[in-house]
Amino acid sequence: MPMSAAIPRRTLHDELVDRLRHMIIEGDLAPGEKLSEKDLCGHFDVSRTPLREALKILAKDGLVRLIPNRGATVAKLTLADLEEAFPVMGALEAVSGELACLHITDAEIMRIAKLHDEMVDNFRAGELGAYFQRNERIHQLILDAARNPTLSEMQRGLSGRIRRARYMANMSAERWAEAVAEHEAILDALKARDGARLGKLLKAHLANKLQTVRDALVE
Amino acid sequence: MPMSAAIPRRTLHDELVDRLRHMIIEGDLAPGEKLSEKDLCGHFDVSRTPLREALKILAKDGLVRLIPNRGATVAKLTLADLEEAFPVMGALEAVSGELACLHITDAEIMRIAKLHDEMVDNFRAGELGAYFQRNERIHQLILDAARNPTLSEMQRGLSGRIRRARYMANMSAERWAEAVAEHEAILDALKARDGARLGKLLKAHLANKLQTVRDALVE
């Protein structure tokens, strides 16, 4: 019996963490919104115990703000948060680029190249939603190629905080074209397995992305 | 009424997180050790609710390993963990050095210089414990000078995982002398506010430290 057939079981709080995180990142729960334990328990039909455990985890992730005896709110994304996250994310992006080049397989590069082409098609067709999805998928695959769960987890946590601003960042046409061009360069570096170059490109790409978010944030 | 006189109140789970983290890092709880909820509740005289919340936080920090329906154990520090944490910590060290040079005040530099001198005295007197304490304090102050809570929090989390190995890492006399020399260079870069240089020095210093831990880990 070679194949593992273990039945994946999840606890309620784990499930709640995922669902709440998703709701926050997708904007179903607005920044600053009060998170009433009672309401959320009603919504998910669970008791307060697992819900509260989930809220604490999300607070540690920076998505929720917990104030003792006053409950939870969805964390706001301020300009200061962005400025703070930026140097950290930049450093992590650079590392992930370097590590990815060390470990990535040809098959993985092909997969990314395919996604990239599809993403460019999305760009040409002006399909922003599909573009975003493939874009994110590409970045995720590069991160996976770094073969470093600790790094992935940190990136995931940080980008989760910022991804919330994604939909508000109404990318200009020029910025969008630039982003696509940056992705071309990223793919080239990846194919060449040039870690240092890829790291720098990813960092620069991030800087531009954050600038877009920043612009949107100051309205 | 300018002075804030708010009475700091803590919740039990926050307190528990701190105490358990301390116990794990200081080795009071051994790696791999089973963490019985019942026993811990008895030890701290609290109910399971806040204790379980604390365990989940620590699991997210990587200090505790939670398996559904099977309870918690103190996370083991493996060679793989170390190799994984290294590039991430290196990148963060470099950033913290750069940011610290941008923001640090003269008073802060003087404070660090003073601690440094005391630490060198500890080294000369062979006082390992006092040396470690001042050493850690210095690194903490540099991190504080970076004025970036996100960065601090991440560094704290990662170094917490590794600091557990501190007592097992029986630093050789040569390595100790090297570390002191590295600290001299670090202080110089800080005084010169040369961020790039400080970043590189901190990263190299970390690499050496991790090498010591690695040596101890493979016995």
Place this chain on the structure above:
DNA sequence: ATAATGAATATTGTATTCAAAATTCAAGTC
């Protein structure tokens, strides 16, 4: 003797209850 089975026990996951603090809001004061 060893391995397998299943009842007894212990431990974990979740719900509920109780206690403490914050919020709301109506009544009273300046």
Place this chain on the structure above:
DNA sequence: GACTTGAATTTTGAATACAATATTCATTAT
């Protein structure tokens, strides 16, 4: 009318109770 004051209500923090799962261990069969 705006600002306190304090009781009623709501909400949160922690403890307990209950349910589900895992572990232990004696029993049985091979």
